């Protein structure tokens with residue numbers, strides 16, 4: 645199910661403003677890639693281009709290619725809705741549908757895709773997705789309670805269950821634990837470690853310990869001054885980035901000298 649992503653010469657614009665310039669990188673399947681860098685360097689913007697989510701902002705567009713298993717997401721015949729089904733996203737703040745039940749939340753993406761599903765298949769999918777998100781045991785006796793009745797960490801795992809219920813090939817996570825307490829953060833990190841057996845995962849994080857703990861590869865982005873585009877400075881095995889990065893800017897950033 646997991647797929648390889650090959651980004652070539654990608655520029656991202658908000659109208660005339662080039663927010664990200666010249667990114668080329670390969671993201672391997674069944675691995676976790678962390679995107680790190682100072683505020684405004686374009687991590688979230690870049691992440692969103694991997695499932696065309698930036699296009700919800702009027703005027704946002706890209707130049708370059710994003711190949712997912714060889715197919716360019718930006719080919720004219722590619723449907724962005726189909727792309728977002730294939731490449732799921734989890735946001736910083738857990739965003740379950742508050743009045744929908746826990747079970748209906750898990751099924752929300754599947755229903756949006758107009759997939760007809762029998763009652764027993766739906767029950768199976770709810771259970772397998774919640775198990776996949778490490779939430780089943782905590783909620784199995786209250787599946788019909790509203791999603792908003794869960795704690796923040798549980799809500800985030802519910803959002804992950806919703807994302808994996810549509811069986812995506814790639815999961816994008818934009819600071820998925822930054823709004824959570826340390827215990828919930830640990831649960832999300834453990835979950836990421838399990839999910840990478842099946843998915844290609846790309847995660848934006850401000851927390852360098854987290855990048856070091858959860859990712860196999862790390863990409864460091866930087867922006868030299870306001871108004872300039874963010875750029876990929878280097879990408880390597882996480883261990884290398886955090887021990888012997890090849891660029892001085894990376895070393896300065898990971899050692900806390902700026903950012």
Ligand SMILES: Nc1ncnc2c1ncn2[C@@H]1O[C@H](COP(=O)(O)OP(=O)(O)OP(=O)(O)O)[C@@H](O)[C@H]1O
Nearest residue numbers: 658663681682683684685686687688689690701874
């Ligand atoms: N909707 C938008 N319209 C115009 N410019 C935007 C928009 N969103 C982001 N930008 C600009 O694009 C650049 C990159 O922003 P982005 O949010 O991707 O950075 P980031 O590295 O994720 O930052 P942070 O770590 O603070 O979340 C910034 O200069 C930002 O001001």
